[in-house]
Amino acid sequence: MINFKAKLVDDAELINILMLTRGRPEKVVHAIRSLDKLAGNKDKIELWVYVDDDDIRTLDFIASEWDKSIGIQINWHVSSRPITHGAAFTELWNISSNAGIYMVFCDDYVVNTDNWDIFVRETFFNIPSDRIAVGYLSDPLMPKGGINFMVETAEWINQVGHFVVPYFPYWFGDTWLQQIAEMVDRKYAIPVNVWPMDGEKGKTHRLWDLPFWDHFFNALLAERVETAIGIIDRLTSDNTVAREYAIANMYEKIEEFEEAAKAGQSRKELESTQLILSQETKSKDETYLTALRQGERHLKTMMPKIQEMKIQQMLWNKQKIFTNKFPHKI
Secondary structure (H helix, E strand, O other): OOOOOOOOOOEEEEEEEEEEEOOOHHHHHHHHHHHHHOOOOHHHEEEEEEEEOOOHHHHHHHHOOHHHHOOOEEEEEEEOOOOOHHHHHHHHHHHOOOEEEEEEOOOOEEEOOOOHHHHHHHHHHOOOOOOOOEEEEEOOOOOOOOOOOEEEEHHHHHHHOOOOOOOOOOOOHHHHHHHHHHHOOOEEEEEEEEEEOOOOOOOEOOOOOHHHHHHHHHHOHHHHHHHHHHHHHHHOOOOHHHHHHHHHHHHHHHHHHHHHHHOOOOHHHHHHHHHHHEOOOOOOOHHHHHHHHHHHHHHHHHHHHHHHHHHHHHHHHHHHHHHHHOOOOO
C-alpha cells in the first residue's frame, strides 16, 4: 500500500515532528506557536507538515510567510490528498531528515509543558540500547496509558515498517501502535502534557463506515501479533528464557485486547458516534472509497492468518489451563 523505506539515524537527538492539517490554518498557528514557545532546544527540532494541494486556506496561510517568526525549522510539504493517514505520514517520514525521534502532533492541540523536547529526549536516553521503543504524551482525552500522540524512535519505525500503519483513513493507527508496543513491553510514558484547543475531541474528516473500520481493526489483531513476534524474535534471539517470558506476556495482552473488543460499542453505538464526530456532510470522495476498497481486499487476504491466530490462541489457553492445574513437574 505504501512505499516505506528504512532510514539511517544522522542525529539521535533530533526530533522530527510530523503533522497533518487541512482547512484550519488558525489552529495550526496556535499548535506551532505552542511547540516553538515551550521548546528547550529548537536547533534539535524540525517540523514537517503535510498540506493537501487543494487546501486553499492553508496554502494562502503558507504564502503569507507567517512561519518566518518561528524558531523551529518548518518544512511544508504540499501534495495530493492522501488515501489514508498512514500514507501521508509515510510520505513525510520518507522526505524528512534522518532524525532519531519522530513525533506526531495534531493541528488542533497545544503543548503546555516547558522544555517538552528535553523530556522527550531524556525518556529515550533511559531505554534499552537497541532503542526499539514507543513513547507517548499525556492527552487528557485519552484513558490512562492510551496513545494519541505517539513518539517513536527511528529504530522502532525501521523495525515495524511504518510510522503510522497505512490502512486507515482516520483514527485507529494510534491504538494499532499502542497494542504492538504493549505486547512487546516497549511503551514509555513521556511527562509532557498536551491540551485540545476546544477542550474536547474535534470533528474528524472522512469519518464514514465506522462499524466497518472498527471490525477491520479488531480482526487484524493477527497482523499486530505478527509484528510483535518479529520484534520479540529480534530482542530475544540469544535468550530462550527471555523469549518464553515475552511470548507469555504477549498472549496475556492478546486476551486483554480481545476482551476489550468484545466489550466495545455495538453497531448502533458506532453509527451514533460517527454521526456526532464526523466532519463530513457530503457523499464519500474517491480517496476515501479507494481506502475502503483497499481495506476490504486486505481483510480478505488476511483471513488465513486471522484463523491461524485463533487456533494458536486456543492452544495457548489450553496450555495455560494445564499449567495452572499442574504447576509442578512430577
